[in-house]
Amino acid sequence: MKRLLLCYLILLPAMAFSQDFLDQFPFRQQTQYFDFRCKRNSPQIPEIARFADGFIKLVNHDFFKAQFDYPIRVLVLEDRARFKEFLVRELHISDPPNFGIYLPRYKLFATYEDSGWGTFTHEILHPLVEGNLQHRPLWALEGIPTFFEKFYGYWKGNDLVVYWGFQNPWRIEQLGTNLTRLDLRKVISDPEPSNGFTAIERQESSWRMGSMFLWEQGRFNRFLQLIATHNKAGYPTYFEAAMEMPLEKILPLWQTYLNQAAAQRAKILLLPNSKILPDEAAFQSFVKANYLSLEQPKQQN
Numbered sequence: 270m271k272r273l274l275l276c277y278l279i280l281l282p283a284m285a286f287s288q289d290f291l292d293q294f295p296f297r298q299q300t301q302y303f304d305f306r307c308k309r310n311s312p313q314i315p316e317i318a319r320f321a322d323g324f325i326k327l328v329n330h331d332f333f334k335a336q337f338d339y340p341i342r343v344l345v346l347e348d349r350a351r352f353k354e355f356l357v358r359e360l361h362i363s364d365p366p367n368f369g370i371y372l373p374r375y376k377l378f379a380t381y382e383d384s385g386w387g388t389f390t391h392e393i394l395h396p397l398v399e400g401n402l403q404h405r406p407l408w409a410l411e412g413i414p415t416f417f418e419k420f421y422g423y424w425k426g427n428d429l430v431v432y433w434g435f436q437n438p439w440r441i442e443q444l445g446t447n448l449t450r451l452d453l454r455k456v457i458s459d460p461e462p463s464n465g466f467t468a469i470e471r472q473e474s475s476w477r478m479g480s481m482f483l484w485e486q487g488r489f490n491r492f493l494q495l496i497a498t499h500n501k502a503g504y505p506t507y508f509e510a511a512m513e514m515p516l517e518k519i520l521p522l523w524q525t526y527l528n529q530a531a532a533q534r535a536k537i538l539l540l541p542n543s544k545i546l547p548d549e550a551a552f553q554s555f556v557k558a559n560y561l562s563l564e565q566p567k568q569q570n
């Protein structure tokens with residue numbers, strides 16, 4: 270059987286279709302958009318559940334129509350070791366990822382309590398991309414979710430205010446000296462299937478730079494809209510259509526972007542984990558303490 274190893278596309282043998290494993294998750298929290306199944310009654314879960322619902326509303330409002338056959342089911346293991354063990358034992362995934370995995374066949378994603386909020390947003394994006402951006406190029410299958418894994422924001426009443434476009438320290442670290450040598454043609458062409466999650470993570474990190482570049486150019490939202498409406502505006506790729514220029518013209522901009530990111534490397538590696546603060550005052554102190562820039566490139570339609 271052909272096995273396309275992305276954190277999204279795991280083709281499991283048909284025998285693994287049973288969902289008996291749900292019995293192993295005795296604690297349940299249901300929200301407007303999610304059905305959380307947990308191993309234990311952790312105080313983190315209600316907080317994550319509130320955030321996850323707020324995040325769906327935010328994507329729908331600020332990025333693209335977030336339709337799905339809700340609820341999205343979420344399995345929350347206790348920790349990374351037990352998460353990996355579960356994937357190996359119950360789902361026959363021989364080389365499990367480090368943070369989370371989306372399983373389209375079961376309409377669910379699995380992660381663990383301390384995987385970080387960026388893991389939740391990344392994995393939530395998988396069903397949303399699947400349901401609303403079916404025409405996405407193959408690189409964007411991970412390129413879009415990875416964009417959403419880094420953010421800072423706060424609660425304003427029942428709404429989330431979120432700032433995007435931050436580099437992800439571990440991904441920049443993973444790209445290492447390859448960062449300034451990333452070939453855009455390769456990044457946005459259909460990938461060769463990789464073996465093993467480390468190779469996939471490295472591939473994902475380069476795809477994230479593709480989305481991050483579009484964001485920095487103010488073209489990320491346009492990219493999403495074009496995919497949603499299946500419109501390449503006469504260009505060979507959605508990437509060029511979003512930029513409204515051919516690849517040759519984009520290449521120097523891309524190189525400048527990579528060079529700038531590399532020059533910021535030391536600062537990027539100090540960025541804290543994705544976080545939502547309880548209110549604006551707490552957020553502003555957090556921003557100050559971590560020297561964050563809240564500048565957001567204006568996104569064109």
Ligand SMILES: [Zn+2]
Pocket residue numbers: 276277391392395411414
């Ligand atoms: Zn993914």
